[in-house]
Amino acid sequence: MGKEKTPLNKVRIDKWLWSVRIFKSRTMATDACKSGKVKINDSNAKPSQSVTRGDLLQVKKEGFNMVYKVVDLIEKRVSATLAEPCYENLTPEEEMNKFKQWYISNTPAEQREKGAGRPTKRDRRTLDRFKDSD
Numbered sequence: 001m002g003k004e005k006t007p008l009n010k011v012r013i014d015k016w017l018w019s020v021r022i023f024k025s026r027t028m029a030t031d032a033c034k035s036g037k038v039k040i041n042d043s044n045a046k047p048s049q050s051v052t053r054g055d056l057l058q059v060k061k062e063g064f065n066m067v068y069k070v071v072d073l074i075e076k077r078v079s080a081t082l083a084e085p086c087y088e089n090l091t092p093e094e095e096m097n098k099f100k101q102w103y104i105s106n107t108p109a110e111q112r113e114k115g116a117g118r119p120t121k122r123d124r125r126t127l128d129r130f131k132d133s134d
Contacts, residue, residue, distance in 0.1 A: 008073040010050035013040060013057075019074045020083040022059060022066075032059070056090070064099045066091045 011019075017029040017038070032038050033047040037060040040051060051057070057068045069088040077083075091099075110127075112119070119127065 008075065010052050011073045011075055012047065013038060013045045013049050013051045014047040015075055016051050016070070016073065017057075017059070019077045020086045021077070021080055022061070022068070022087075032061070037061070057087075062099075065095055066099075 014026055014029040014033055017023050017032070018026040023029040023032065029038075030047040033045050033049075036044050038045045039058040040049060040055050042056075042058070045051075045057075051070055051073070053070055053073060055070045057070065059066045059068065067090040069090055070086075071088055072086040074083070074086055089096075
């Protein structure tokens with residue numbers, strides 16, 4: 001007499017955004033909802049508001065306007081490959097291009113070999129010339 005799983009009809013919006021990996025933590029998802037950065041079908045979402053299949057979500061993240069359609073409901077965080085079929089990304093192409101460009105340019109700073117110390121003035125000028133040549 002094992003417990004049978006019943007399909008979910010609705011899930012909290014903050015929980016769903018976290019479980020499909022749109023936000024890194026549930027706290028970040030909750031804060032985004034509270035600050036009006038998440039909309040369900042063109043109305044501002046509260047963190048406790050329920051989301052159902054077929055809902056359109058507008059998420060403002062890192063200054064970009066992302067649009068998602070809810071395909072499936074989950075409550076627990078899963079891997080990215082399992083989370084991907086749970087939503088459909090309807091974000092406009094130009095917005096996705098801006099996001100990809102931002103993501104690529106947001107690379108970590110250069111590293112120097114351990115024990116090499118700070119760059120000299122001459123090293124700095126050489127680095128600056130090299131960076132500006134792009």
